[in-house]
Amino acid sequence: MxxxxxxxxxxxxxxxxxxxxxxxxxxxxxxxxxxxxxxxxxxxxxxxxxxxxxxxxxxxxxxxxxxxxxxxxxxxxxxxxxxxxxxxxxxxxxxxAPSRGLRPRIARFMVRHLLIHQRRLRLAFSALRAIEVVGLRKLARILRLIPRSLDAIAPPVPGGTQRAPLKTGLHQPKGPVRGRVGLFTGCVMEPMFGHVNRATLAVLLANGFEVVIPKAQRCCGALLVHMGLPDDARTLAKANIAAFADCDVILNNSAGCGAALKEYGHLLDAPAAANFAKKCRDICEFLDSVGLTQLPAARNVTVAYDDPCHLCHAQGVREAPRKLLQQVDGLKLVAHARPEDCCGSAGIYNLLQPELAAEIGKRKAETLTKAGAQLVVTGNPGCMIQIGASLRGIGDHTPVCHPVELLVPPAAK
Ligand code: SF4
Ligand code: SF4
Missing domain, CATH: 1.10.1060.10 (Alpha-helical ferredoxin)
Known part of the structure; x- marks a missing residue:
């Protein structure tokens, strides 16, 4: 051995x-x-x-x-x-013995050559958007050219304005400065949920934080680690450690990325990586610890909060998002059974194990539906996609959003 x-x-x-x-x-x-x-x-x-x-x-x-x-x-x-x-x-x-099946091979290729490369990913999303706009996705569905499981999960690609990346460099608040933070913008969050990144920036600026968005940041490498490709992930980790070298606090709004960033010390086994990991925080974890100085806009809505696995189990963050949501005037949090159960997203698990992911997602959707909330809230892009698709799968069209979207103060909208 x-x-x-x-x-x-x-x-x-x-x-x-x-x-x-x-x-x-x-x-x-x-x-x-x-x-x-x-x-x-x-x-x-x-x-x-x-x-x-x-x-x-x-x-x-x-x-x-x-x-x-x-x-x-x-x-x-x-x-x-x-x-x-x-x-x-x-x-x-x-x-x-690398896995030989077609699905894992395609997945390995897609992750290595597309998903972790921000520029290629942006181009791919532009192409996908064009395909949807001219109706080719509908045609592909009719001709059964895309797997039904993938078609059921993938939401429509947002328009160009929504997909636009945040400006890199330093963003400054209008009022007094409480501190400076670095922001990790993620690979999937940007093209699929650009509005979440914009809300994150708006909340931080409104609450008095200077925000640095380093241009040289890369994908966190979580998918590579999960697929058993740690050497590829180490290259990305080194690039991120260098990109955020000047930041004392590094924030992210994706539970999966956050867990991976906090585990760089384990991945690289080097003092610089352990130091980087100590500086990483989930956006809700951070906002709860520093406190909101600008109250969020009021909303008359009932909300079910679902814990992303990589936030509750991997990072131990459970109360912070709930405490922040309770500061939204008019918002009522309703409980649902088993909020810490996985929704079946798990990176690209729903593409590699579609049947199992669909059943796990269905169980999650059934517990959420019983809660009768008007809005489901969860802090990870994969979970937002999977929960939305699973709810639609059982005929429930309750929208799903990220907690930070509900924390934007009225003046910052
Ligand atoms: S059976 Fe499960 S809970 Fe018990 S020691 Fe093993 S891993 Fe832990
Ligand atoms: S699927 Fe089961 S074995 Fe795997 S991490 Fe989750 S609880 Fe543990």
Whole structure:
């Protein structure tokens, strides 16, 4: 066994087989199989470390079904760091025997050559928008040229003004300055939810913060880590550490990106990476800690807040978004069952495991529908897309938005 393998094997020994993680695991709840539970997967990883499994495809099948939602980490009394374990083993498997299926190959290509490159992504979204405008998406749907699962998830591409990136450089507030923050703008947030980035900037400026948006920032690398490609992710991490070198606080509004940024210390194992990670905050986590000096615009609306897995389980941020939403005059928060359950988005999981993601999404939509809210709020672009699609799938057209959209003061609108 190599040192890394020994280390991974040691980590699997932390599991005492109590089974407390099983009821919170979305894949176990749907499939009911031990091998698709956290305990079963840890057992498989341990068997791999002991050299008792020769057929790597068996392990891969069950690890691929894992959402990396980390609900099991929250439930585990023994403190098993399941996310780190999973990502390390995936990386190990990817090196020894890269997954050969068509879907993973396409996904690997798309992530490596498109999703993590901001300029290519912008061009791709412009092309997709043009295709939609001339009606080719409808035609492709009729001719069944795009998978039904993808068509059901993907919302229409916003127009050019909405997709326009935020201006890079320094943005200054009109009033007194409370501090300076760096803003990480994300790869999917910009073309799909540009209005969320604009709301984030508006809230920060209205609340007295100078905002620096470094031009040299790159994708956070989360998708690469989840796919077992940590070396590619390390290149991006180094670029981001350099891009934000002058910032003491680095904010983001995507739970998935935020979790990845906070784990750079683990990814790179270097003091500069650990220092960078300490400076990273989710936008709600930050605003709650510093307090709002400008109250948000009043709204007469009932809201169900759903916790993104990578905010509650990976970053431990649960109360901050709720406390901020409660400061919106007229807004009423309503509870729904199992707000910390994964919605089935999990990066590009809904494209790689469409059937399982659809069932997990349907369960999430059913609990949200029962809450009867007029608006669903969640702080991650993937969750916004997946929850919106899952709600529509059961005939519920409740809109979904990001918490920061509800925090914009009237004067900043
Ligand atoms: S990360 Fe989520 S899907 Fe994977 S084993 Fe843990 S609870 Fe289950
Ligand atoms: S809760 Fe922790 S110790 Fe118990 S079975 Fe799950 S991973 Fe193992």
């Amino acid at each position: 190599s040192t890394t393998q020994k280390d991974l094997y040691q980590q699997t020994l932390g599991c005492v087989h109590c089974g407390l993680c099983l009821p919170v695991c979305p894949t176990y709840r749907v499939l009911g199989m031990e091998t698709d539970s956290p305990r079963g997967r840890i057992y498989l990883m341990r068997a791999l470390g002991e050299g008792r499994i020769e057929n790597l495809d068996v392990v891969r099948t069950h690890l691929d079904r894992c959402l990396d939602c980390r609900a099991c980490e929250t439930a585990c009394p023994s403190g098993v760091q399941y996310g780190n374990l999973l990502e390390s083993v995936r990386g190990d498997l990817e090196q020894k």
